[in-house]
Amino acid sequence: MPRYFEDIPDYNPAIFEATVPWGRLGAPADIGHVAAFLASDGADFVTGQTIYVDGGTVSYMSFGAHLDGQDWSSGK
Numbered sequence: 001m002p003r004y005f006e007d008i009p010d011y012n013p014a015i016f017e018a019t020v021p022w023g024r025l026g027a028p029a030d031i032g033h034v035a036a037f038l039a040s041d042g043a044d045f046v047t048g049q050t051i052y053v054d055g056g057t058v059s060y061m062s063f064g065a066h067l068d069g070q071d072w073s074s075g076k
Contacts, residue, residue, distance in 0.1 A: 019057060020055040020056070020057050021057065021060045023055075024055065026055060030053050034051060034053050
């Protein structure tokens with residue numbers, strides 16, 4: 001699936017996929033499923049929320065998880 005950052009020199013999707021606990025990069029359909037839910041009657045009681053559709057990346061980083069020796073929680 002084409003992505004905007006494929007124009008970046010030396011882009012390697014495997015490096016980015018390694019940072020996603022779910023094991024793959026997100027796709028437009030991932031956002032679409034959440035948008036469809038939020039537009040449905042099933043979400044009529046959902047208010048004022050931040051919903052991360054990122055395969056667990058934010059949660060993973062917040063616990064100080066290490067990938068390839070990198071401390072992603074420190075922002076370094």
